[in-house]
Amino acid sequence: MSSATPPILSLRNVGKTFDVQGRRIEALRNANLDITRGEFVCLIGASGCGKSTLLRIVAGFESASSGEALMWGRPIKGPDPTRGMVFQDYGLFPWLTVRDNIGFGPASRRRPRKEIKETVDHFIDLVGLARFADVYPHQLSGGMKQRVAIARVLANEAEMVLMDEPFGALDAMTRERLQDELLELWERTKLTVLFVTHSIEEAIVLSNRVIVMSAGPGRIDSDIAIELQRPRDVAGAEFNALRRSLADKLHSHHAKVAA
Amino acid sequence: MSIAADRTIPPAAAAPRRQSAFEGSRLREPVLALILPLLLLAAWHLATTGEGYSLIPSPSAVAIAFYDLAVGGVRNDFFSGTLLNHVIASVSRVYGGFFLAVIVALPLGLMIGRIATVRQMFDPMLQILRPIPVTAWLPLAMIIFGIGPTSAIFLVFLGAFYPVLINTVFGVRSVEPRLFEAASMLGCTPSAQFTKVVLPAALPAIFTGLRLGLGFAWMIIVIGEMTGVSVGLGAIIMEARQLSRTEIVICGMIAIGVAGFISDRIILMIGRKLLSWSPNHV
Numbered sequence: 001m002s003s004a005t006p007p008i009l010s011l012r013n014v015g016k017t018f019d020v021q022g023r024r025i026e027a028l029r030n031a032n033l034d035i036t037r038g039e040f041v042c043l044i045g046a047s048g049c050g051k052s053t054l055l056r057i058v059a060g061f062e063s064a065s066s067g068e069a070l071m072w073g074r075p076i077k078g079p080d081p082t083r084g085m086v087f088q089d090y091g092l093f094p095w096l097t098v099r100d101n102i103g104f105g106p107a108s109r110r111r112p113r114k115e116i117k118e119t120v121d122h123f124i125d126l127v128g129l130a131r132f133a134d135v136y137p138h139q140l141s142g143g144m145k146q147r148v149a150i151a152r153v154l155a156n157e158a159e160m161v162l163m164d165e166p167f168g169a170l171d172a173m174t175r176e177r178l179q180d181e182l183l184e185l186w187e188r189t190k191l192t193v194l195f196v197t198h199s200i201e202e203a204i205v206l207s208n209r210v211i212v213m214s215a216g217p218g219r220i221d222s223d224i225a226i227e228l229q230r231p232r233d234v235a236g237a238e239f240n241a242l243r244r245s246l247a248d249k250l251h252s253h254h255a256k257v258a259a
Numbered sequence: 260m261s262i263a264a265d266r267t268i269p270p271a272a273a274a275p276r277r278q279s280a281f282e283g284s285r286l287r288e289p290v291l292a293l294i295l296p297l298l299l300l301a302a303w304h305l306a307t308t309g310e311g312y313s314l315i316p317s318p319s320a321v322a323i324a325f326y327d328l329a330v331g332g333v334r335n336d337f338f339s340g341t342l343l344n345h346v347i348a349s350v351s352r353v354y355g356g357f358f359l360a361v362i363v364a365l366p367l368g369l370m371i372g373r374i375a376t377v378r379q380m381f382d383p384m385l386q387i388l389r390p391i392p393v394t395a396w397l398p399l400a401m402i403i404f405g406i407g408p409t410s411a412i413f414l415v416f417l418g419a420f421y422p423v424l425i426n427t428v429f430g431v432r433s434v435e436p437r438l439f440e441a442a443s444m445l446g447c448t449p450s451a452q453f454t455k456v457v458l459p460a461a462l463p464a465i466f467t468g469l470r471l472g473l474g475f476a477w478m479i480i481v482i483g484e485m486t487g488v489s490v491g492l493g494a495i496i497m498e499a500r501q502l503s504r505t506e507i508v509i510c511g512m513i514a515i516g517v518a519g520f521i522s523d524r525i526i527l528m529i530g531r532k533l534l535s536w537s538p539n540h541v
Contacts (some may be wrong), residue, residue, distance in 0.1 A: 080446065104447070
Protein backbone atom coordinates (compact mmCIF):
# COMPACT_ATOMS: atom_id res chain seq x y z
CA MET A 1 0.00 0.00 0.00
CA SER A 2 1.13 3.55 -0.60
CA SER A 3 3.00 5.12 2.27
CA ALA A 4 2.26 8.70 1.22
CA THR A 5 -0.84 8.96 3.42
CA PRO A 6 -0.32 8.56 7.18
CA PRO A 7 -1.51 5.18 8.44
CA ILE A 8 -4.66 5.01 10.58
CA LEU A 9 -3.04 2.20 12.55
CA SER A 10 0.59 1.28 13.11
CA LEU A 11 2.13 -1.46 15.18
CA ARG A 12 5.80 -1.00 16.02
CA ASN A 13 7.62 -4.13 17.25
CA VAL A 14 4.58 -5.17 19.26
CA GLY A 15 5.09 -8.17 21.52
CA LYS A 16 2.87 -9.78 24.11
CA THR A 17 3.71 -12.29 26.82
CA PHE A 18 1.22 -13.77 29.24
CA ASP A 19 2.00 -15.21 32.65
CA VAL A 20 0.00 -18.37 33.03
CA GLN A 21 0.56 -19.89 36.48
CA GLY A 22 4.18 -18.84 36.62
CA ARG A 23 4.93 -19.88 33.02
CA ARG A 24 5.71 -17.15 30.53
CA ILE A 25 3.95 -17.63 27.23
CA GLU A 26 4.99 -15.50 24.28
CA ALA A 27 1.81 -14.95 22.28
CA LEU A 28 3.18 -12.35 19.89
CA ARG A 29 6.69 -11.30 18.91
CA ASN A 30 7.84 -8.24 17.03
CA ALA A 31 4.72 -7.47 15.04
CA ASN A 32 5.02 -4.57 12.60
CA LEU A 33 2.04 -3.44 10.60
CA ASP A 34 0.70 -0.26 8.97
CA ILE A 35 -2.89 0.02 7.86
CA THR A 36 -4.11 2.87 5.68
CA ARG A 37 -7.57 4.32 5.91
CA GLY A 38 -10.09 2.42 3.81
CA GLU A 39 -8.13 -0.83 3.66
CA PHE A 40 -9.72 -4.20 4.26
CA VAL A 41 -7.05 -6.32 5.94
CA CYS A 42 -7.43 -9.96 6.91
CA LEU A 43 -5.28 -11.67 9.54
CA ILE A 44 -4.98 -15.38 8.92
CA GLY A 45 -3.09 -18.17 10.62
CA ALA A 46 -3.35 -21.36 12.60
CA SER A 47 -4.61 -21.27 16.19
CA GLY A 48 -1.98 -19.96 18.58
CA CYS A 49 -0.45 -17.66 15.96
CA GLY A 50 -1.40 -14.58 17.95
CA LYS A 51 -3.95 -13.16 15.50
CA SER A 52 -6.62 -12.68 18.16
CA THR A 53 -4.05 -11.27 20.59
CA LEU A 54 -2.99 -8.77 17.96
CA LEU A 55 -6.59 -7.75 17.37
CA ARG A 56 -7.25 -7.40 21.11
CA ILE A 57 -4.19 -5.15 21.46
CA VAL A 58 -5.49 -2.96 18.64
CA ALA A 59 -8.91 -2.88 20.33
CA GLY A 60 -7.26 -1.85 23.61
CA PHE A 61 -8.50 -4.87 25.57
CA GLU A 62 -4.90 -5.99 26.08
CA SER A 63 -1.81 -3.82 26.33
CA ALA A 64 1.38 -4.62 24.45
CA SER A 65 4.19 -6.03 26.60
CA SER A 66 6.76 -4.43 24.29
CA GLY A 67 6.68 -2.06 21.35
CA GLU A 68 3.74 0.22 20.70
CA ALA A 69 0.36 0.28 19.02
CA LEU A 70 -0.61 3.65 17.53
CA MET A 71 -3.90 4.96 16.16
CA TRP A 72 -3.38 8.08 14.04
CA GLY A 73 0.10 8.23 15.60
CA ARG A 74 -1.18 8.26 19.19
CA PRO A 75 -0.65 5.33 21.57
CA ILE A 76 -3.69 3.11 22.16
CA LYS A 77 -4.36 3.21 25.90
CA GLY A 78 -7.61 1.27 26.13
CA PRO A 79 -10.82 0.53 24.28
CA ASP A 80 -12.49 3.55 22.74
CA PRO A 81 -15.29 4.22 20.23
CA THR A 82 -12.94 4.96 17.31
CA ARG A 83 -12.24 1.23 17.08
CA GLY A 84 -15.36 -0.93 17.20
CA MET A 85 -15.16 -4.66 17.75
CA VAL A 86 -17.42 -7.35 16.30
CA PHE A 87 -17.07 -10.55 18.31
CA GLN A 88 -17.66 -14.11 17.14
CA ASP A 89 -20.12 -14.59 20.00
CA TYR A 90 -21.88 -11.27 19.16
CA GLY A 91 -21.56 -9.67 22.63
CA LEU A 92 -25.02 -8.12 22.33
CA PHE A 93 -26.77 -6.90 25.47
CA PRO A 94 -29.56 -9.46 25.99
CA TRP A 95 -31.74 -7.03 27.97
CA LEU A 96 -31.83 -4.44 25.18
CA THR A 97 -33.88 -4.62 22.00
CA VAL A 98 -32.19 -4.49 18.60
CA ARG A 99 -32.90 -0.77 18.53
CA ASP A 100 -31.38 -0.11 21.96
CA ASN A 101 -28.37 -2.32 21.28
CA ILE A 102 -27.57 -0.23 18.21
CA GLY A 103 -28.23 2.98 20.14
CA PHE A 104 -26.05 1.91 23.09
CA GLY A 105 -22.89 3.64 21.85
CA PRO A 106 -24.48 6.98 20.94
CA ALA A 107 -26.44 6.92 24.23
CA SER A 108 -23.24 6.24 26.19
CA ARG A 109 -21.65 9.22 24.52
CA ARG A 110 -24.68 11.31 25.51
CA ARG A 111 -25.84 12.23 22.03
CA PRO A 112 -29.19 14.06 21.89
CA ARG A 113 -32.19 11.71 21.84
CA LYS A 114 -33.39 12.82 18.42
CA GLU A 115 -29.99 12.28 16.88
CA ILE A 116 -29.76 8.79 18.43
CA LYS A 117 -33.11 7.84 16.95
CA GLU A 118 -32.12 9.01 13.47
CA THR A 119 -28.78 7.22 13.65
CA VAL A 120 -30.38 4.00 14.86
CA ASP A 121 -33.11 4.10 12.21
CA HIS A 122 -30.50 4.65 9.52
CA PHE A 123 -28.32 1.70 10.53
CA ILE A 124 -31.23 -0.65 11.22
CA ASP A 125 -32.30 -0.04 7.63
CA LEU A 126 -28.76 -0.44 6.36
CA VAL A 127 -28.48 -3.96 7.80
CA GLY A 128 -32.06 -4.81 6.83
CA LEU A 129 -33.48 -5.34 10.33
CA ALA A 130 -36.22 -2.69 10.34
CA ARG A 131 -38.88 -5.33 11.04
CA PHE A 132 -36.99 -6.57 14.09
CA ALA A 133 -36.23 -3.23 15.73
CA ASP A 134 -38.12 -4.03 18.92
CA VAL A 135 -37.10 -7.65 19.31
CA TYR A 136 -34.66 -8.99 21.93
CA PRO A 137 -31.42 -10.69 20.80
CA HIS A 138 -32.45 -14.18 21.96
CA GLN A 139 -35.26 -14.08 19.40
CA LEU A 140 -32.84 -13.55 16.50
CA SER A 141 -30.87 -16.01 14.36
CA GLY A 142 -27.07 -15.94 14.45
CA GLY A 143 -26.80 -14.03 11.19
CA MET A 144 -29.24 -11.40 12.40
CA LYS A 145 -27.37 -11.04 15.71
CA GLN A 146 -24.16 -10.42 13.83
CA ARG A 147 -25.88 -7.77 11.67
CA VAL A 148 -26.93 -6.02 14.89
CA ALA A 149 -23.35 -6.21 16.17
CA ILE A 150 -22.05 -4.65 12.96
CA ALA A 151 -24.73 -1.93 12.96
CA ARG A 152 -23.93 -1.18 16.61
CA VAL A 153 -20.30 -0.46 15.75
CA LEU A 154 -21.18 1.60 12.66
CA ALA A 155 -23.80 3.64 14.54
CA ASN A 156 -21.07 4.58 17.01
CA GLU A 157 -19.04 6.22 14.22
CA ALA A 158 -16.15 3.80 14.56
CA GLU A 159 -13.37 4.63 12.11
CA MET A 160 -12.00 1.16 12.26
CA VAL A 161 -13.96 -2.07 12.57
CA LEU A 162 -12.17 -4.98 14.21
CA MET A 163 -13.72 -8.36 13.55
CA ASP A 164 -12.70 -11.51 15.41
CA GLU A 165 -13.84 -14.47 13.31
CA PRO A 166 -17.26 -12.82 13.14
CA PHE A 167 -18.84 -15.36 10.81
CA GLY A 168 -17.14 -18.44 12.28
CA ALA A 169 -20.25 -19.63 14.12
CA LEU A 170 -22.62 -19.21 11.17
CA ASP A 171 -23.69 -21.76 8.58
CA ALA A 172 -22.18 -21.53 5.10
CA MET A 173 -25.15 -19.84 3.41
CA THR A 174 -25.54 -17.15 6.05
CA ARG A 175 -21.78 -16.61 6.10
CA GLU A 176 -21.68 -15.92 2.35
CA ARG A 177 -24.60 -13.53 2.62
CA LEU A 178 -22.98 -11.62 5.45
CA GLN A 179 -19.66 -11.46 3.59
CA ASP A 180 -21.46 -9.84 0.65
CA GLU A 181 -23.30 -7.43 2.92
CA LEU A 182 -20.10 -6.52 4.75
CA LEU A 183 -18.32 -5.78 1.45
CA GLU A 184 -21.22 -3.63 0.34
CA LEU A 185 -21.11 -1.67 3.62
CA TRP A 186 -17.34 -1.34 3.35
CA GLU A 187 -17.55 0.03 -0.17
CA ARG A 188 -20.34 2.40 0.77
CA THR A 189 -18.89 3.76 4.01
CA LYS A 190 -15.13 3.67 3.22
CA LEU A 191 -14.49 1.94 6.52
CA THR A 192 -11.17 0.49 7.56
CA VAL A 193 -11.54 -3.17 8.50
CA LEU A 194 -9.17 -5.51 10.32
CA PHE A 195 -10.64 -8.98 10.08
CA VAL A 196 -9.39 -12.15 11.78
CA THR A 197 -10.27 -15.43 10.12
CA HIS A 198 -8.93 -18.93 9.77
CA SER A 199 -10.58 -19.42 6.37
CA ILE A 200 -8.27 -18.80 3.42
CA GLU A 201 -11.23 -18.43 1.10
CA GLU A 202 -12.90 -15.85 3.34
CA ALA A 203 -9.67 -13.84 3.48
CA ILE A 204 -9.33 -13.79 -0.32
CA VAL A 205 -13.01 -12.98 -0.91
CA LEU A 206 -12.95 -10.03 1.43
CA SER A 207 -9.63 -8.30 1.68
CA ASN A 208 -7.20 -5.99 -0.10
CA ARG A 209 -4.41 -7.48 1.91
CA VAL A 210 -3.86 -10.74 3.74
CA ILE A 211 -1.45 -10.87 6.67
CA VAL A 212 -0.27 -14.43 7.24
CA MET A 213 0.75 -15.21 10.80
CA SER A 214 2.57 -18.21 12.20
CA ALA A 215 2.74 -19.75 15.64
CA GLY A 216 5.36 -20.54 18.27
CA PRO A 217 5.78 -17.63 19.08
CA GLY A 218 3.07 -15.77 17.18
CA ARG A 219 4.47 -13.45 14.55
CA ILE A 220 3.65 -11.82 11.22
CA ASP A 221 5.05 -13.95 8.45
CA SER A 222 4.01 -12.37 5.19
CA ASP A 223 1.91 -9.55 3.85
CA ILE A 224 0.17 -10.27 0.56
CA ALA A 225 -1.80 -7.78 -1.54
CA ILE A 226 -4.95 -9.21 -3.14
CA GLU A 227 -5.59 -7.38 -6.36
CA LEU A 228 -8.37 -9.53 -7.83
CA GLN A 229 -11.24 -7.59 -9.32
CA ARG A 230 -14.44 -7.36 -7.28
CA PRO A 231 -16.86 -9.05 -7.08
CA ARG A 232 -14.51 -11.99 -6.78
CA ASP A 233 -15.20 -15.29 -8.44
CA VAL A 234 -14.53 -18.06 -5.93
CA ALA A 235 -14.28 -20.59 -8.77
CA GLY A 236 -11.95 -18.53 -10.96
CA ALA A 237 -8.44 -19.64 -11.89
CA GLU A 238 -6.73 -16.63 -10.30
CA PHE A 239 -8.69 -17.15 -7.11
CA ASN A 240 -7.62 -20.77 -6.97
CA ALA A 241 -3.99 -19.94 -7.60
CA LEU A 242 -4.05 -17.47 -4.71
CA ARG A 243 -5.82 -19.97 -2.51
CA ARG A 244 -3.16 -22.58 -3.27
CA SER A 245 -0.23 -20.25 -2.58
CA LEU A 246 -1.77 -19.07 0.73
CA ALA A 247 -2.48 -22.65 1.75
CA ASP A 248 1.13 -23.60 0.99
CA LYS A 249 2.36 -20.74 3.15
CA LEU A 250 0.13 -21.74 6.06
CA HIS A 251 0.96 -25.42 5.80
CA SER A 252 4.70 -24.95 5.61
CA HIS A 253 4.46 -23.23 9.02
CA HIS A 254 2.39 -26.07 10.38
CA ALA A 255 5.05 -28.50 9.28
CA LYS A 256 7.77 -26.39 10.88
CA VAL A 257 5.92 -26.13 14.18
CA ALA A 258 5.16 -29.82 14.21
CA ALA A 259 8.77 -30.78 13.48
CA MET B 260 -30.54 -22.59 8.40
CA SER B 261 -31.85 -21.41 5.08
CA ILE B 262 -31.89 -17.86 3.82
CA ALA B 263 -35.62 -17.71 4.41
CA ALA B 264 -35.27 -18.84 8.01
CA ASP B 265 -32.65 -16.19 8.53
CA ARG B 266 -35.29 -13.57 7.84
CA THR B 267 -37.87 -14.81 10.32
CA ILE B 268 -38.04 -15.36 14.06
CA PRO B 269 -37.75 -19.11 14.64
CA PRO B 270 -38.49 -19.95 18.32
CA ALA B 271 -41.83 -18.29 19.05
CA ALA B 272 -43.47 -19.69 15.95
CA ALA B 273 -42.99 -23.36 16.96
CA ALA B 274 -46.14 -25.43 16.47
CA PRO B 275 -47.98 -26.39 19.68
CA ARG B 276 -47.61 -29.99 20.91
CA ARG B 277 -50.65 -32.25 20.66
CA GLN B 278 -52.50 -32.20 23.94
CA SER B 279 -55.18 -34.31 25.60
CA ALA B 280 -58.42 -32.61 26.63
CA PHE B 281 -57.43 -32.39 30.30
CA GLU B 282 -53.89 -31.21 29.58
CA GLY B 283 -55.24 -28.41 27.42
CA SER B 284 -57.95 -27.45 29.89
CA ARG B 285 -57.60 -24.30 31.91
CA LEU B 286 -58.81 -26.25 34.95
CA ARG B 287 -55.79 -28.54 34.97
CA GLU B 288 -53.52 -26.36 37.09
CA PRO B 289 -55.98 -25.38 39.84
CA VAL B 290 -57.25 -28.97 40.11
CA LEU B 291 -53.75 -30.40 40.51
CA ALA B 292 -52.85 -27.70 43.01
CA LEU B 293 -55.90 -28.42 45.18
CA ILE B 294 -55.45 -32.19 45.58
CA LEU B 295 -52.87 -32.08 48.38
CA PRO B 296 -54.51 -29.33 50.50
CA LEU B 297 -57.84 -31.19 50.31
CA LEU B 298 -56.22 -34.46 51.40
CA LEU B 299 -54.52 -32.66 54.29
CA LEU B 300 -57.80 -31.05 55.29
CA ALA B 301 -59.58 -34.42 55.21
CA ALA B 302 -56.88 -36.06 57.34
CA TRP B 303 -57.00 -33.18 59.81
CA HIS B 304 -60.79 -33.44 59.99
CA LEU B 305 -60.77 -37.20 60.56
CA ALA B 306 -58.08 -36.96 63.23
CA THR B 307 -59.74 -34.24 65.28
CA THR B 308 -63.51 -34.82 64.99
CA GLY B 309 -65.61 -37.26 67.03
CA GLU B 310 -62.70 -38.46 69.20
CA GLY B 311 -63.80 -36.52 72.25
CA TYR B 312 -61.21 -34.07 73.54
CA SER B 313 -58.42 -33.05 71.16
CA LEU B 314 -55.53 -30.65 71.77
CA ILE B 315 -55.68 -29.69 68.11
CA PRO B 316 -58.92 -27.98 67.10
CA SER B 317 -60.91 -29.32 64.14
CA PRO B 318 -60.94 -27.53 60.77
CA SER B 319 -64.47 -26.28 61.37
CA ALA B 320 -63.49 -24.79 64.75
CA VAL B 321 -60.56 -23.03 63.06
CA ALA B 322 -62.85 -21.77 60.29
CA ILE B 323 -65.24 -20.29 62.84
CA ALA B 324 -62.33 -18.77 64.80
CA PHE B 325 -60.96 -17.29 61.57
CA TYR B 326 -64.31 -15.70 60.79
CA ASP B 327 -64.48 -14.29 64.33
CA LEU B 328 -60.89 -13.04 64.09
CA ALA B 329 -61.57 -11.37 60.77
CA VAL B 330 -64.99 -9.76 61.31
CA GLY B 331 -66.04 -10.59 64.89
CA GLY B 332 -69.60 -11.35 66.06
CA VAL B 333 -69.05 -14.94 67.27
CA ARG B 334 -67.22 -14.78 70.60
CA ASN B 335 -66.73 -11.04 70.78
CA ASP B 336 -63.62 -11.41 72.91
CA PHE B 337 -60.12 -9.94 72.93
CA PHE B 338 -59.28 -11.40 69.46
CA SER B 339 -62.54 -10.70 67.63
CA GLY B 340 -62.37 -8.52 64.52
CA THR B 341 -58.68 -7.70 64.97
CA LEU B 342 -57.19 -9.61 62.01
CA LEU B 343 -56.78 -6.60 59.73
CA ASN B 344 -54.80 -4.67 62.38
CA HIS B 345 -52.43 -7.59 62.83
CA VAL B 346 -52.00 -8.06 59.10
CA ILE B 347 -51.28 -4.37 58.56
CA ALA B 348 -48.75 -4.32 61.41
CA SER B 349 -46.93 -7.42 60.14
CA VAL B 350 -46.98 -6.36 56.51
CA SER B 351 -45.47 -2.98 57.41
CA ARG B 352 -42.69 -4.65 59.45
CA VAL B 353 -41.99 -7.29 56.82
CA TYR B 354 -41.76 -4.73 54.02
CA GLY B 355 -39.97 -2.19 56.23
CA GLY B 356 -37.25 -4.67 57.10
CA PHE B 357 -37.17 -6.09 53.58
CA PHE B 358 -36.80 -2.73 51.84
CA LEU B 359 -34.12 -1.71 54.31
CA ALA B 360 -32.28 -4.93 53.51
CA VAL B 361 -32.60 -4.29 49.76
CA ILE B 362 -31.39 -0.69 50.08
CA VAL B 363 -28.24 -1.86 51.86
CA ALA B 364 -27.62 -5.27 50.28
CA LEU B 365 -28.17 -4.35 46.63
CA PRO B 366 -25.56 -1.56 46.25
CA LEU B 367 -23.20 -3.41 48.59
CA GLY B 368 -23.58 -6.57 46.54
CA LEU B 369 -22.92 -4.71 43.28
CA MET B 370 -19.74 -3.26 44.74
CA ILE B 371 -18.53 -6.47 46.40
CA GLY B 372 -19.06 -8.28 43.13
CA ARG B 373 -17.26 -5.70 41.01
CA ILE B 374 -14.62 -3.95 43.15
CA ALA B 375 -11.84 -6.08 44.65
CA THR B 376 -11.04 -3.62 47.45
CA VAL B 377 -14.63 -3.54 48.67
CA ARG B 378 -14.80 -7.33 48.51
CA GLN B 379 -11.59 -7.72 50.52
CA MET B 380 -12.88 -5.26 53.10
CA PHE B 381 -16.43 -6.52 53.60
CA ASP B 382 -16.46 -10.18 52.66
CA PRO B 383 -14.60 -11.72 55.65
CA MET B 384 -16.76 -9.93 58.23
CA LEU B 385 -20.00 -10.67 56.39
CA GLN B 386 -19.07 -14.35 56.10
CA ILE B 387 -18.46 -14.60 59.86
CA LEU B 388 -21.76 -12.91 60.69
CA ARG B 389 -23.69 -15.00 58.20
CA PRO B 390 -23.95 -18.33 60.07
CA ILE B 391 -25.38 -16.63 63.17
CA PRO B 392 -29.10 -17.42 63.15
CA VAL B 393 -31.52 -14.53 63.37
CA THR B 394 -32.95 -16.01 66.60
CA ALA B 395 -29.55 -15.60 68.26
CA TRP B 396 -29.75 -11.87 67.57
CA LEU B 397 -33.02 -11.54 69.49
CA PRO B 398 -31.61 -10.69 72.96
CA LEU B 399 -29.09 -8.20 71.55
CA ALA B 400 -31.71 -6.64 69.29
CA MET B 401 -33.99 -6.07 72.28
CA ILE B 402 -31.17 -4.39 74.21
CA ILE B 403 -30.09 -2.20 71.29
CA PHE B 404 -33.50 -1.31 69.81
CA GLY B 405 -35.67 -1.77 72.89
CA ILE B 406 -38.95 -3.66 73.18
CA GLY B 407 -41.13 -2.86 70.20
CA PRO B 408 -41.42 -2.85 66.43
CA THR B 409 -37.89 -1.55 65.75
CA SER B 410 -36.39 -4.81 66.99
CA ALA B 411 -38.81 -6.76 64.78
CA ILE B 412 -37.83 -4.70 61.74
CA PHE B 413 -34.16 -5.18 62.54
CA LEU B 414 -34.56 -8.97 62.72
CA VAL B 415 -36.50 -9.05 59.45
CA PHE B 416 -33.76 -6.90 57.94
CA LEU B 417 -31.13 -9.44 59.03
CA GLY B 418 -33.16 -12.33 57.64
CA ALA B 419 -33.68 -10.71 54.22
CA PHE B 420 -30.20 -9.17 53.97
CA TYR B 421 -28.09 -12.23 53.16
CA PRO B 422 -30.20 -13.81 50.42
CA VAL B 423 -30.34 -10.46 48.58
CA LEU B 424 -26.61 -9.79 49.11
CA ILE B 425 -25.35 -13.24 48.14
CA ASN B 426 -27.49 -13.49 45.02
CA THR B 427 -26.53 -9.98 43.93
CA VAL B 428 -22.82 -10.77 44.33
CA PHE B 429 -23.32 -14.03 42.44
CA GLY B 430 -25.20 -12.21 39.68
CA VAL B 431 -22.48 -9.60 39.31
CA ARG B 432 -19.67 -12.16 39.33
CA SER B 433 -21.31 -14.17 36.59
CA VAL B 434 -21.80 -11.32 34.11
CA GLU B 435 -20.30 -12.35 30.76
CA PRO B 436 -16.88 -10.54 30.60
CA ARG B 437 -17.57 -10.03 26.88
CA LEU B 438 -20.33 -7.54 27.78
CA PHE B 439 -17.86 -5.30 29.61
CA GLU B 440 -15.59 -5.36 26.55
CA ALA B 441 -18.54 -4.54 24.31
CA ALA B 442 -19.64 -1.67 26.56
CA SER B 443 -16.16 -0.17 26.83
CA MET B 444 -15.45 -0.29 23.09
CA LEU B 445 -18.77 1.52 22.59
CA GLY B 446 -17.63 4.33 24.87
CA CYS B 447 -19.38 3.39 28.13
CA THR B 448 -17.17 4.47 31.05
CA PRO B 449 -16.38 2.00 33.86
CA SER B 450 -18.57 3.90 36.33
CA ALA B 451 -21.49 4.06 33.88
CA GLN B 452 -21.15 0.30 33.38
CA PHE B 453 -22.58 -0.21 36.89
CA THR B 454 -26.02 0.87 35.77
CA LYS B 455 -25.74 0.09 32.04
CA VAL B 456 -24.25 -3.40 32.25
CA VAL B 457 -23.77 -4.80 35.76
CA LEU B 458 -27.24 -4.07 37.10
CA PRO B 459 -29.29 -5.31 34.12
CA ALA B 460 -27.06 -8.34 33.56
CA ALA B 461 -27.30 -9.33 37.24
CA LEU B 462 -31.04 -8.68 37.41
CA PRO B 463 -32.18 -12.33 37.05
CA ALA B 464 -29.97 -13.37 40.00
CA ILE B 465 -31.00 -10.27 41.95
CA PHE B 466 -34.66 -11.21 41.55
CA THR B 467 -33.97 -14.70 42.86
CA GLY B 468 -32.40 -13.00 45.89
CA LEU B 469 -35.37 -10.67 46.34
CA ARG B 470 -37.79 -13.61 46.28
CA LEU B 471 -35.76 -15.60 48.78
CA GLY B 472 -35.26 -12.53 50.96
CA LEU B 473 -38.95 -11.70 51.08
CA GLY B 474 -39.72 -15.33 51.91
CA PHE B 475 -37.24 -15.21 54.79
CA ALA B 476 -38.75 -11.92 55.95
CA TRP B 477 -42.14 -13.64 56.36
CA MET B 478 -40.52 -16.52 58.22
CA ILE B 479 -38.66 -14.22 60.57
CA ILE B 480 -41.67 -12.03 61.40
CA VAL B 481 -42.99 -14.47 64.06
CA ILE B 482 -39.66 -14.36 65.88
CA GLY B 483 -39.44 -10.62 65.30
CA GLU B 484 -42.83 -10.12 66.91
CA MET B 485 -41.75 -12.12 69.97
CA THR B 486 -39.90 -8.96 71.01
CA GLY B 487 -42.84 -7.74 73.05
CA VAL B 488 -45.10 -6.07 70.51
CA SER B 489 -48.83 -6.48 71.01
CA VAL B 490 -50.05 -6.19 67.41
CA GLY B 491 -48.95 -8.39 64.53
CA LEU B 492 -49.54 -11.92 63.27
CA GLY B 493 -46.53 -13.19 65.21
CA ALA B 494 -47.77 -11.44 68.32
CA ILE B 495 -51.22 -13.03 68.28
CA ILE B 496 -49.71 -16.45 67.72
CA MET B 497 -47.58 -15.99 70.84
CA GLU B 498 -50.43 -14.56 72.83
CA ALA B 499 -52.92 -17.24 71.76
CA ARG B 500 -50.38 -19.91 72.66
CA GLN B 501 -50.13 -18.57 76.20
CA LEU B 502 -53.93 -18.58 76.44
CA SER B 503 -54.08 -22.10 74.95
CA ARG B 504 -56.22 -20.76 72.07
CA THR B 505 -54.71 -23.13 69.53
CA GLU B 506 -57.39 -22.33 66.94
CA ILE B 507 -56.16 -18.70 66.91
CA VAL B 508 -52.56 -19.94 66.56
CA ILE B 509 -53.59 -21.85 63.43
CA CYS B 510 -55.48 -18.79 62.12
CA GLY B 511 -52.28 -16.75 62.51
CA MET B 512 -50.31 -19.41 60.66
CA ILE B 513 -52.81 -19.45 57.79
CA ALA B 514 -52.77 -15.64 57.57
CA ILE B 515 -48.96 -15.59 57.37
CA GLY B 516 -49.01 -18.29 54.71
CA VAL B 517 -51.53 -16.42 52.58
CA ALA B 518 -49.83 -13.02 53.03
CA GLY B 519 -46.42 -14.52 52.20
CA PHE B 520 -47.86 -16.23 49.13
CA ILE B 521 -49.47 -13.01 47.87
CA SER B 522 -46.27 -11.00 48.30
CA ASP B 523 -44.30 -13.69 46.48
CA ARG B 524 -46.77 -13.55 43.58
CA ILE B 525 -46.39 -9.77 43.42
CA ILE B 526 -42.61 -9.92 43.26
CA LEU B 527 -42.84 -12.71 40.69
CA MET B 528 -45.09 -10.56 38.50
CA ILE B 529 -42.71 -7.61 38.70
CA GLY B 530 -39.83 -9.96 37.88
CA ARG B 531 -41.58 -11.38 34.83
CA LYS B 532 -42.22 -7.91 33.52
CA LEU B 533 -38.65 -6.68 34.05
CA LEU B 534 -37.05 -9.89 32.80
CA SER B 535 -39.12 -10.47 29.69
CA TRP B 536 -35.87 -10.22 27.70
CA SER B 537 -34.37 -13.26 29.35
CA PRO B 538 -34.99 -16.56 27.55
CA ASN B 539 -34.40 -18.68 30.67
CA HIS B 540 -36.48 -16.74 33.14
CA VAL B 541 -40.02 -17.90 33.73
